Amino acid sequence: MKVVNIKSQAHESVIMIGENLDNLGKYIPVERPIIITDTNVRQCWGKYFPPGDVITIGTGEKIKTFDTVRYIYEQLLKLEADRSSFIIGIGGGIVCDIAGFVASTYMRGVRFGFVSSTLLSQVDASVGGKNGFNFGGYKNIVGVFNQPEFVICDLNLLKTVPQKEILSGLAEIIKHGAIADKSLFIFLEENRDQALALDLAVIEKLVYDSVVIKSEIVNQDEKEKGQRRKLNFGHTFGHAIEKTTKVRHGEAVSAGMVLASELAVKKAALAEKDSNRIADLLGKYGLPVRLEYDCHAVLETLKMDKKREGDRIYFVLLSEIGNAYVEEIAIKELEALINPP
Ligand SMILES: NC(=O)c1ccc[n+]([C@@H]2O[C@H](COP(=O)([O-])OP(=O)(O)OC[C@H]3O[C@@H](n4cnc5c(N)ncnc54)[C@H](O)[C@@H]3O)[C@@H](O)[C@H]2O)c1
């Protein structure tokens, strides 16, 4: 097991990579925790949950709504949960985002922890303390910042995660290598087969490195504004493609990273061979390098991006593999990239 300690203003959070769901009981400070999970995770892994009350929600982005939050509040009242209760989210990013929000707001906040059960939630949602839900057609528009006391990343749980979902996590891991850690990038190049086979030692390194990279960036952001933007590499185009084509997040981000790398080459910041290397690595993992999309719709969505200021947008570029920087780019320049004359 590898452990990462995260300190933010008032809180301390510990992320345990390679710890087992079986041992969860050791970390719970009360006799009967309240577990929030979804139907898939309960079906696959419910028999390993510690004793406690279980609230089960549905699956998919469409249930990440206030109705689901309300349902959980109602269950908490029925269970007579109070300030001394302890909430555990066991699931992917959706369960953890919702469980974190509920725990942060019910009775002005009760103690909570997570068991992250997808690769994406282990390498991304486990760090940074963001939680919340979708509202009015906007993703994650309501939420708070609040760290769980602990996150268990049980790598065995990944065995039942559909391959497409694993790919979403791998896209974020490749992103972490590209923006901050060339040796991680090389490791990904050299260990593809083991990574795709979910070899425990390889996955443990990938999750650990990702958690360290994200937590360092998030920590720096408390002092130096804007560092956190680097985590958006591939996400400006990615979000716009995701919204307009309905492909999965990881696939859209993969194509978005390729476009962002190409822009960096155009700006003479990144060597063309490095841009090709990024596309090659994504392709090697079965992630899309190009996607079909409606250029006009993507542009319209870009114009609504929350990172936009006037006709410019904060955009993440690379100067080399392992080094990202943020620059304000005119939307016109992005237009030329996806819609060449
Ligand atoms: N808080 C953050 O910083 C942060 C960061 C990234 C993403 N997110 C959020 O995370 C969500 C996506 O997370 P996700 O990709 O984990 O999706 P998810 O929670 O929807 O899980 C994906 C699917 O896998 C199933 N599943 C989960 N664990 C399983 C297991 N061990 N075995 C079998 N099936 C399993 C789920 O039921 C679901 O159908 C998005 O809503 C996104 O906004 C949050």
Ligand SMILES: [Zn+2]
């Ligand atoms: Zn992402």
